Every structure is written in structure tokens, then in C-alpha cells.
Amino acid sequence: MNTTSLTVTRPVPGRATMYQPRALGLQERAARRLGLALLDWSRRREALRSPETVLLRRHTELEVQAVTYELHRQLATRGNPVI
Incomplete structure (x- = not known):
């Protein structure tokens, strides 16, 4: 997935426009979700080795x-x- 921008297709054939989210960037949201998922995975793996x-x-x-x-x-x- 390209996290820097999203491609949104228009009804016009062959044309696409770039959409960049404003509030909290897509990269930041994806990084936070990925970080939290990695922490959760790491904690579960560590619990298996206790x-x-x-x-x-x-x-x-x-x-x-x-x-x-x-x-x-x-x-x-x-x-x-x-x-």
C-alpha cells in the first residue's frame, strides 16, 4: 500500500486524482497502528516464553x-x- 497518498478514480475513464488526507496524515495513522500491532504481538510472544x-x-x-x-x-x- 502506498501510504503517502491514495489514488481516487473519477468517472472519467483514464483519469485519476491524488487525495492527501488533512488532519492526521495517513502515514502517521498507519505508523501508529503498525506500532501498536507490533507491541501487542511482542507482548503475546513474550508471554509464551515466561x-x-x-x-x-x-x-x-x-x-x-x-x-x-x-x-x-x-x-x-x-x-x-x-x-
């Missing part, structure tokens, strides 16, 4: 492994826990 999140993820993975192992054991022994 020590608490990493520990919770590891704990969950260990629990899943234990349950999977138990399920495979039960299937191998046909549900008989004595064997």
Missing part, C-alpha cells in the same frame, strides 16, 4: 506422556491391571 508458561507446558507434557503410557499399557494387557 517461566511460568514454560513450566506449565512441561508439566502438561509430562502428564500427557503418563496418561498415554497408561493407556498403551492397558491396551496391551487388555485392560487387566494385574498383568
Whole structure:
């Protein structure tokens, strides 16, 4: 997207005119939105790497492994826990 100006077509075929916003420039608005989106993305990525999140993820993975192992054991022994 060209952020310096917008092209507005007129009903006349083959003619276009340049539109430049007045109040807060399109570049400034786009830069602010992009900056806020990058900050939000960065915060979400950082939250994924927090020590608490990493520990919770590891704990969950260990629990899943234990349950999977138990399920495979039960299937191998046909549900008989004595064997």
C-alpha cells in the first residue's frame, strides 16, 4: 500500500486524482497502528516464553506422556491391571 497518498478514480475513464488526507496524515495513522500491532504481538510472544508458561507446558507434557503410557499399557494387557 502506498501510504503517502491514495489514488481516487473519477468517472472519467483514464483519469485519476491524488487525495492527501488533512488532519492526521495517513502515514502517521498507519505508523501508529503498525506500532501498536507490533507491541501487542511482542507482548503475546513474550508471554509464551515466561517461566511460568514454560513450566506449565512441561508439566502438561509430562502428564500427557503418563496418561498415554497408561493407556498403551492397558491396551496391551487388555485392560487387566494385574498383568
